[in-house]
Amino acid sequence: MSPPIGELTDRMRSIFGLVVEAYLERGQPVGSKILAGTVNLSPASIRSVMQELEERGLLTHPHTSAGRIPTESGLRLFVDGIMQAHLPGxxxxxxxxxxxxxxxxxxxxxxxxxxxxxxxxxxxxxxxxKAELQLRQLSFVPLGPGQALAVLVGADGNVENRVVDLPPGMAAPALAEVANYVTSRLSGLTLAEAEARLRTEIRERREAIDLAAAELVASGMAEWREDGSRRxxxxxxxxxxxxxxxxxxxxxxxxxxxxxxxxxxxxxxxxxxxxxxxxxxxxxxxxxxxxxxxxxxxxxxxxxxxxxxxxxxxxxxxxxxxxxxxxxxxxxxxxxxxxxxxx
Missing domain, CATH: 3.30.450.40 (GAF domain)
Structure with a gap:
């Protein structure tokens, strides 16, 4: 863990900032000779400070003869304690x-x-x-006892498929009936709007559709909408x-x-x-x-x-x-x- 910036001396803060800035600009290890022209210190004094910064975990050197580069802890300290964000140009x-x-x-x-x-x-x-899908078409493909593939087509052409478990005794014609109702009467609505409209139909029994199949489709729409919001x-x-x-x-x-x-x-x-x-x-x-x-x-x-x-x-x-x-x-x-x- 790197030390707080306040624990560094003024000389250490100055050298540390110069090393990081030079590294970010050049992408190469920074040696004492590069910094000697920017601070009023000898290369030997700069090397001494850089060594101390290395011992504190803020700098490291990739090769024995190379200059220093900031460690990840050093970059974090620079970002948090030295850099002040302003408006872009x-x-x-x-x-x-x-x-x-x-x-x-x-x-x-x-x-x-x-x-x-x-x-x-x-x-x-x-x-x-993710924009909520608008309905264009709903259909079901029987897969076998107790299962069917629901195929939902959106107004933008996107297709979503999922396997649904059917309640015992639910017949394929009942599913087809509800799918036809959704396609003909609810096309153009979002999933939330279609679900609300379908539940109103279930509650008020204004359409001769199978209640169990309609409830299955309404619940499926709710799950589809929730899954979409999480993707x-x-x-x-x-x-x-x-x-x-x-x-x-x-x-x-x-x-x-x-x-x-x-x-x-x-x-x-x-x-x-x-x-x-x-x-x-x-x-x-x-x-x-x-x-x-x-x-x-x-x-x-x-x-x-x-x-x-x-x-x-x-x-x-x-x-x-x-x-x-x-x-x-x-x-x-x-x-x-x-x-x-x-x-």
Missing amino acids: KQERAVIERQIRDRPIEEALANATAALSGLSACAGVVVAP PILIVRGQANLIDEAAAADLDRVRRLLDELEDRQEIVRLLEGARDGQGCRIFIGSENRMFALSGSSVIAAPYRGSEGQVIGVVGVIGPTRLNYARVVPMVDYTAQALTRLMG
């Missing part, structure tokens, strides 16, 4: 606003992800709330940004990261960890299990709906060698811009 704000202003929500979310990716040179990600949409843009000149020296790490980006459910689970925060959450290297192997960082912030509830998360995924002071404000600003759009 005027030009960056204009790019973000231009990409999402006066756009349909789905397009704005995709554009915001692409804008973040381009501005940060990372992979941009957003967890978008948010993940948009990823800019994976190619992760393969740059600096990455050429560490292709194994990049390959691992690209493999990790294929596991979308795990990415969503990780980003969901940012839902409870008021602003940006930063996961550095092994602080998150998913990207521990590739040594990557995640910066993410929640955005809210019209009633102030968190409805999604936006962020970037990239190497630990990120310009946090520049990228964090961009992610935070994008989340705020999306919140304004949703309001």
Whole structure:
């Protein structure tokens, strides 16, 4: 565990900040000669301070003859105690606003992800709330005693299938009757609206449909709707940004990261960890299990709906060698811009 920033002397804080900033900019170990021209200390004094910082777990050196690089604990200390997030630059704000202003929500979310990716040179990600499916058609395919395959077709052409267990004695004609009713009378409604309408029909008996079959379909709609709300949409843009000149020296790490980006459910689970925060959450290297192997960082912030509830998360995924002071404000600003759009 790294020491609090307040426990470092002024000289140690100065050297530590310079090492981290130089490493983030260059991506290479930082030696005392590089810093000698920026502080009024001899290379020997700088090496002494860097050694002490290494003993405190804030710096490390990858090779015996190389300079130092920050450890993950050192980067965390830098991010939490030294870097202060401000608004992104005027030009960056204009790019973000231009990409999402006066756009349909789905397009704005995709554009915001692409804008973040381009501005940060990372992979941009957003967890978008899943729009509730609108009904077009419902049908059943008998599978055998006590089971049938329910086929639900949405207005957008998406098809959802699931096997349903039938109550004892339920005949295929009863299911077909309810399916025809749903297709002819409830088409165009959301699942919530269709369920409510069907339950009204069950309660008031205004249609000659089998009550057991109708109840089975209504309950199925409720489950479908609940399952859908738990399967948010993940948009990823800019994976190619992760393969740059600096990455050429560490292709194994990049390959691992690209493999990790294929596991979308795990990415969503990780980003969901940012839902409870008021602003940006930063996961550095092994602080998150998913990207521990590739040594990557995640910066993410929640955005809210019209009633102030968190409805999604936006962020970037990239190497630990990120310009946090520049990228964090961009992610935070994008989340705020999306919140304004949703309001």
